[in-house]
Amino acid sequence: MADQSTTTTTESMIMAALSTLTSSQLTSLSASLSAAFRRHNHHLASLLTSPTLFAHTLNHLYSLSLSEKSLLIARHLLSFLHLLTPFLFPLSSSSPVYIPSSNRVRLRDLDSVLLLLFFCEVRQHQPTILENVSPARWQGILKTYGSDTILGNLYTGFALSLSPYQVLGALVDLVVKCRRFVGSKGCDGVEAGKEVAASVDAVVALPSVESGGGVECVICKEEMSQGRDVCELPCQHKFHWKCVLPWLSKRNTCPCCRFLLPTDDVYGEIQRLWDAIVKLGLQI
Ligand SMILES: [Zn+2]
Ligand SMILES: [Zn+2]
Known part of the structure; x- marks a missing residue:
């Protein structure tokens, strides 16, 4: 299947799932997303304005392999997907909502992934901005670039001014990116159907x-x-x-019905939440 049609299918599936939520559920989801975006903008602003933190984070990124970087991005995207957990698995006394502890993004990893994603964004919009420039000057250049976009937005209350529908649009985009990590050939994630331990x-x-x-x-x-x-x-x-x-300890499925339990494996957890999104979307 072509990439474009996969994206379209993923988008319509998440839209179908979101359309099953009540307006108060959508408002609460949109509020928690806005809070996450605001927190990330704040982190990125600190990174771009502090030469020490920038250098430290850049060094950390250099030390990571490609698969470690993929894992970092997958875990970051999963943290957004987890905001959907209360709606995907409605609370009942016998099945509380779990967010596996190892899926939470640590502060240093958050700095690293935000910088990594910012590099990707800058490269997309201004591909030559860091060309032939020594890494020692990257922080200054990125800070200037950022103050016109992220930082400017942060101080003018960017996240607050987004409408709930714009925020949910951003969520759809994040889920599409997340989906690319699992269940399709040639992606960076693990092979489909791999067994992972329950959390x-x-x-x-x-x-x-x-x-x-x-x-x-x-x-x-x-x-x-x-x-x-x-x-x-x-x-x-x-x-x-x-x-x-x-x-x-070997698999996160029920031996009888293959119900999926949460897992600490990032790709396994993305697959579990994605399956729940599909199931919710198919209800309409
Ligand atoms: Zn037994
Ligand atoms: Zn079962």
């Missing part, structure tokens, strides 16, 4: 339940006797703890 945080939070007796655990084929050695997944399938723990 430890999510597994620890699974509830112990009464089996009710007479029900077979599909992993060991033995009856689950009364007691608290049985655990229930959010899809309501039950297993012995001793059977399901080794299973979930």
